[in-house]
Amino acid sequence: MTRPYAVFVGLPGSGKSTMAHQVAELLGLRAADSDDLIVDAAGRSIPEIFEERGEAGFRALEERTIVDALGSFSGVLALGGGAVTTPGVRKALRGHRVVLITGDQQVLLERVTRHPSRRPLLSDDPERTLSLLRAEREPLYEQVAAMTVKTDNRPPSRLARELSERLQADCASIDVGEYAVHVGHNLMGRVAQAAATASSALIVHPPALTGRAEEIQADMISRGIPTKRHEVPAGEQQKHSSELVRAWDRLGAMQMGRDGVIVGLGGGATTDLAGFIAATWLRGVDLIQVPTSLLGMVDAAVGGKTGIDTPAGKNLVGAFHKPVAVIADLDSLRSLPAEELTAGLGEVIKCGWIADRTILDLDPAALRHPGSSQLSDAIVRSISVKARIVTEDFREAGSREFLNYGHTLAHAIEKVENFGIRHGEAVAIGSVFAAALAREAGYPDLVEEHRESFRRVGLPVTYRAGMRDELRRAMLSDKKVRSGRLRFVLLDGQGNPLIVEPTDEQIDRSWEEIGA
CATH class of the missing domain: 3.40.50.300 (P-loop containing nucleotide triphosphate hydrolases)
Structure with missing residues (x-):
């Protein structure tokens, strides 16, 4: 399109x-x-x-x-x-x-x-x-x-x-099939414009973004859209089935019809939850994603995948639901804690490894500065990588799995740590593990280059020892598992991802590279 x-x-x-x-x-x-x-x-x-x-x-x-x-x-x-x-x-x-x-x-x-x-x-x-x-x-x-x-x-x-x-x-406006991701400064006014003609709206947001949610609410009301706010817990806690039910109850009280719209304002957890709310209410209402974290901008809010967590694992319950628009206001990054900005770079560097080599060559110091042009360029490039892949394969029937590079172990680490580790940090560790696994499987040795690419932007590349069995059990909940066999996204060189089913011995030998 x-x-x-x-x-x-x-x-x-x-x-x-x-x-x-x-x-x-x-x-x-x-x-x-x-x-x-x-x-x-x-x-x-x-x-x-x-x-x-x-x-x-x-x-x-x-x-x-x-x-x-x-x-x-x-x-x-x-x-x-x-x-x-x-x-x-x-x-x-x-x-x-x-x-x-x-x-x-x-x-x-x-x-x-x-x-x-x-x-x-x-x-x-x-x-x-x-x-x-x-x-x-x-x-x-x-x-x-x-x-x-x-x-x-x-x-x-x-x-x-x-x-x-x-x-x-x-x-910058990046096409993702039937909608676009808008990336720039001073874009919060675009939210109400994207909601034009909606009969009602619900803004889903964490406590820290109440002020911004109130501004968007006032703008939408001034344009004639009856709008309510719905506050959810911070972080991964909001991706619980109880929060989903609470949102459904709120929508029922509002009597939102199919011409209503859900606005997800927040980080990746919020956009995941808001997307699933929109996908399930009346079997699907319109959705506008407004990511305020680096992770949300380059990953969670783009592509139409939504979900919540269960005791069995992360994002195992969800739906594919395309937004009307994604509005990434880079000014939001200025108030983001430094550790959250750094963690979001895990997904950015990942995009460099699976597709866009230029990302890997950007200045690491500039990438950690929320106002730098290099970070803006990295965000646009990362979104473009994801946009190209999800446009070709919306429902993850083929190449979209490549976006899960490093995620098989990353999701396992998040589960074992009860989400006490940030997603981008886990992706960095998982990507180094994937590089080691690729080497063991006979593909090019990119382990040290992986370590350096993540380490230089402040991300961890090792994990604590003694957790192999628990991590392996957690990895068996990964969506790429077939017939009880682990499948990984690996690299046959930078920019050439592929799906591989490694042997148990290859997996065992790869643990050493992340210190586990």
Whole structure:
């Protein structure tokens, strides 16, 4: 699935089409106008379609055309002024980078009266009609917009340059099939935009994020979305079946329907829980993930896997459920404890080993600094690795298992330690163990390189001795086990993962490399 780089909306005369074409040219992209796409599809001009089908018929055709373009066009798309009056269009715009182009009444009026034949709704009394359209449509534009730009009498080329610079600095948007992950700064305002058209919302969050949850709640309420907050315990404790039931009870009290939305605001545990709540309530309602930890941004919130823990192991009960959007605001990392940021690097380095070599070459000191450009680059690269894999294999029938590199032992360590060790730390140890196991199985020896890659960003590479039997029993709960046999993701060189069923002897010889 392909998504537009940006979508422009606004009143007639705002210059959406002109701006779309000029911005697209500056960025080296294609541009399209939904009205032109409609004309091509119908073989009729816009006035002819209005005359033959009426406004209702035109809006139905417009909705079909726009929904199709939102899933197939990769450039800058300008929508007709009235497109947002259709609920289906507003719903389809959720999670897209929608730019509202607005302007003063006189500026717009002067423009729309230049070619009255092109605008059938403005042919009679354009000033009064434009005022009525503004009153009707501006609240809808604001509901779907992620960014607002005011047009004026300056040359369009100058406005286009300013807008293209804002778009480039705004955020990175990474396609993951039917939705996108938005990565950048000052993005919390995007949550309400992604929830546009929802009949109600529940924000799931831990105690430490109450203030941020309240801000999002206020923003959503101001956009007309009735919103409640649902506080859950911190950390892995929230991924218990009792918390799931408590959330269901809250949703029942709210009478949330299938047009509601769940917002997961927090680290990986919160997004796992929120995702499973959304997947199970009424057999599936919309989900917006707002990861606030490094681990959540690069792993837990991306890919549509949700779950809770059981005494038998981590994430053994869950569901596949795609979010509407993932909004990763990098400003959240500035308040993250240093040890949590470091732990999240376990998943980042893992992505370097299974796919993107550039990650392994980034400055380790910069990676541990929440405001560094290298960390931002590593986050985007890690998400891109996961996005590419899960788009190809959403339900983990093949290559998606590669994302579990280091996880077979990591999950076992977490279980044995009763989640007293952070996930990324366990992944680092598990990845070194996987490297040792690959060497024993006859693949390239990357053990020391693994140790160095994790150690230099402050992650552990050894585990306490005397736990082999307990860890082995815990590994047998891993999802990759078949017929009681352990299967591991190993590497036949960097960037070349594969699934291997090692012998007991190969496993036994690998323990020494992590000190276990």
